[in-house]
Amino acid sequence: MSLKVEKGTDNKTLRTPSKEIAGATAELKNFAMDMIKTMDEERGVGLASPQVGRNIRMIVCKLNPGEKNEIILPMLNPEIIEISDATEIGEEGCLSIPGVWGQVERASKIIVRYKNLKNQEQALELVHFNARIIQHEIDHLDGVLFIDRALSLKEDKGKKRKKEENQI
Ligand code: CO
Numbered sequence: 001m002s003l004k005v006e007k008g009t010d011n012k013t014l015r016t017p018s019k020e021i022a023g024a025t026a027e028l029k030n031f032a033m034d035m036i037k038t039m040d041e042e043r044g045v046g047l048a049s050p051q052v053g054r055n056i057r058m059i060v061c062k063l064n065p066g067e068k069n070e071i072i073l074p075m076l077n078p079e080i081i082e083i084s085d086a087t088e089i090g091e092e093g094c095l096s097i098p099g100v101w102g103q104v105e106r107a108s109k110i111i112v113r114y115k116n117l118k119n120q121e122q123a124l125e126l127v128h129f130n131a132r133i134i135q136h137e138i139d140h141l142d143g144v145l146f147i148d149r150a151l152s153l154k155e156d157k158g159k160k161r162k163k164e165e166n167q168i
């Protein structure tokens with residue numbers, strides 16, 4: 001089932017910090033599958049639960065998008081446990097703020113810890129765009145939107161984007 005995407009910079013659900021999840025359940029697994037379907041249909045590379053109406057700490061992400069080793073991962077209670085001092089500036093868009101794009105400074109490298117849908121603790125070291133996706137999604141869990149961090153913003157509502165995949 002596809003889910004309705006919450007939109008707007010002042011949207012209450014998007015601005016509310018999300019709660020920790022006790023552990024994976026069958027219901028959450030179904031919800032994660034619905035989130036993945038929605039992310040794919042909307043041509044995003046990440047989606048956080050508050051974007052589809054629930055303030056719980058779960059995200060889905062598509063790492064290495066468009067590459068041979070592309071992988072879709074649901075993450076429960078994702079947490080950045082190491083973050084590089086080195087940063088980089090890159091373009092971001094967001095399914096919840098359609099038609100707006102911005103340059104955002106993010107850490108180049110992170111280690112994210114999370115639980116998978118089998119309740120197993122995982123840790124992943126991610127760099128560059130993959131690290132950007134996770135930082136953007138964890139921001140959603142804290143009620144933070146990329147426009148809050150953007151160094152510059154531009155509107156591009158009418159134009160069909162060539163690179164839809166940087167919608168996070
Ligand atoms: Co977003």
